[in-house]
Amino acid sequence: DIQMTQSPSAMSASVGDRVTITCRASQGISNYLAWFQQKPGKVPKRLIYAASSLQSGVPSRFSGSGSGTEFTLTIGSLQPEDFATYYCLQSNSYPFTFGGGTKVEIK
Amino acid sequence: VQLVESGGGLVQPGGSLRLSCAASGFTFSSYWMSWVRQAPGKGLEWVANIKQDGSAKYYVDSVKGRFTISRDNTKNSMYLQMDSLGAEDTAVYYCAREGALSFWGQGTLVTVSS
Numbered sequence: 001d002i003q004m005t006q007s008p009s010a011m012s013a014s015v016g017d018r019v020t021i022t023c024r025a026s027q028g029i030s031n032y033l034a035w036f037q038q039k040p041g042k043v044p045k046r047l048i049y050a051a052s053s054l055q056s057g058v059p060s061r062f063s064g065s066g067s068g069t070e071f072t073l074t075i076g077s078l079q080p081e082d083f084a085t086y087y088c089l090q091s092n093s094y095p096f097t098f099g100g101g102t103k104v105e106i107k
Numbered sequence: 108v109q110l111v112e113s114g115g116g117l118v119q120p121g122g123s124l125r126l127s128c129a130a131s132g133f134t135f136s137s138y139w140m141s142w143v144r145q146a147p148g149k150g151l152e153w154v155a156n157i158k159q160d161g162s163a164k165y166y167v168d169s170v171k172g173r174f175t176i177s178r179d180n181t182k183n184s185m186y187l188q189m190d191s192l193g194a195e196d197t198a199v200y201y202c203a204r205e206g207a208l209s210f211w212g213q214g215t216l217v218t219v220s221s
Contacts, residue, residue, distance in 0.1 A: 032207075034207045034208065036151070038151075043201065043211045043212070043213055044143075044151060044201075044208075044211055045211070046207070046208055046209055049207050049209070050207075055209070087150065089151075089153070089208065091206045091207050094165045095153060095165065095166070095168065096153040096156075096206065097153065098150060098151045098152065099150075100150055101150045101151075
């Protein structure tokens with residue numbers, strides 16, 4: 001199975017900060033990588049697919065990059081509504097696997 | 108796009124449960140469909156998915172041989188038959204569209220406990 005390692009597992013940041021979350025795959029997954037946001041008690045929401053494609057309706061401050069084994073989710077300027085947990089998902093090979101999550105908290 | 112799960116509840120260890128996912132707002136028969144679960148206070152875990160015509164199905168190792176995914180395109184519905192349930196299966200179960208999970212339902216809670 002492909003292991004997805006997210007870092008950091010948690011972070012504190014301020015409104016307006018630029019935030020970067022990394023996801024590393026244990027083997028190459030091309031660009032079969034998606035990013036999700038989950039707020040407490042809510043359903044996960046896809047932000048990015050195919051490593052860098054922005055989901056329709058998602059603010060442009062969110063961006064994704066990477067290919068192969070290393071991927072990054074960047075929030076250009078953190079907003080109050082962005083405090084949440086973020087997950088990556090690889091869909092290159094079965095079983096699909098999620099990263100462990102990154103909780104972004106208010107500093 | 109709307110996905111509505113149902114069928115969750117409390118079940119004893121070793122018991123069975125069948126989850127349903129009713130889809131609307133899109134051409135159901137054109138999409139892979141998936142199940143994802145989240146244990147209380149834990150991260151997301153991909154469980155299974157099924158091809159548009161049901162000819163291909165994939166599972167995470169921990170549910171192979173116990174869970175069966177299926178779909179009925181005439182009813183715009185997907186199912187997850189869960190047998191030999193254990194405490195480790197306690198989770199909110201979500202259905203989602205496509206392998207890359209573009210849209211999610213609200214989830215249904217499955218609790219395995221005596």
